Amino acid sequence: MKSSPTRRRLILGFGGLAAAALLGGCGFKLRGPQPLAFSSIYLGVSRQSDLGAALHRRIVANGNTTITDDPATADVRLEILRDQTEREILTLTGGGKVREYQLRRLMSFRLLGRDGNEWVAPTTISARREYNFDDAQVLAKEQEEALLFRDMQLDLIDQLMRRLAAAKP
Template sequence: MKSAPTRRRLVLGFGTLAAAALLGGCGFKLRGPQPLAFSSIYLGVSRQSDLGAALHRRIVANGNTTITDDPAKAEVRLEILRDQTEREILTLTGGGKVREYQLQRLMSFRLVGRNGNEWIPVTTISARREYNFDDAQILAKEQEEALLFRDMQIDLIDQLMRRLAAAKP
């Protein structure tokens, strides 16, 4: 007769094997660099801007696509039509002071091929964050707001890269 610890290991082993089979069967895989369907791209945003530098780094890290400075030589052009940040009052205290803000960052873009056909039509993506505000900690709250906007930019670049990876001519 088997002991309880041996049975427990056996059941745990079968459970682990079943979970691995289910995850493998459903198509689960870790995110990583996703290859882009084009060999060269022109970024319609300055490399000196935070957005342009971050996009440049992500596309170069992908490895299979080069970034050109001449739109005529690129297979596709990424056109950033709008990159906008907004700050909106979410709630007020009884005394009329701001208690919470909602931050939003919107980006509209399209991906156009060399011959003018749209690989991705005009698309708007957005990210939102909320944070509590305290008049007594204005400098800290300004830094928190800047960090939240930076986090939203990373989120938007992730969304944009997924859309670029799914783009087909």
């Protein structure tokens, strides 16, 4: 006996409704802006740098924190202690040519209160990516590497924002 299209739609509708109820019941929600525990911050990185511009945009988009240019007036100071990119050979071909690279980006930071107390002790966060290299496509692979480094920077900013959201005096 074949099921009618109306019955099939009804079953699919109830299935979708049940899945939505299960997701809502387990506490699932999309990650959105997380409020920061301070009202003003001084960024110890230039706004003209890629990292500074991206971090500035993310904090402004968060909505509840202003960025000041004077560290003395800010509730907290973010100090970027290290921002380093690395590229190392991961594998070689039998002929000794590079087949894969591993890219890493490391960032060390700390968060200081107005009184000099550490809200977040010096912390290092990192991101890594691998990609295949081909001598015949050098320009394309250089662009791919640049995109991967940009992606890693966004990943590190996400990690940094989660740490800042968890910071308490």
